[in-house]
Amino acid sequence: MRNVLEKYYVFLKDEEGLTVVEYVVGAGLLVGGLGIFFSGFSGTLSAAFSAVFS
Numbered sequence: 001m002r003n004v005l006e007k008y009y010v011f012l013k014d015e016e017g018l019t020v021v022e023y024v025v026g027a028g029l030l031v032g033g034l035g036i037f038f039s040g041f042s043g044t045l046s047a048a049f050s051a052v053f054s
Contacts, residue, residue: 038045
């Protein structure tokens with residue numbers, strides 16, 4: 001049991017895991033922002049592509 005607790009404390013003090021979480025949160029925000037951007041301009045983009053390819 002003591003070995004498990006020691007590994008748990010080492011895991012909590014390890015700061016390498018925080019960088020992975022920060023990258024995941026940043027990627028999620030980027031994807032969400034791009035989704036909002038393209039959903040807002042979908043009509044405009046559709047009209048522009050229709051005009052170009054027709």
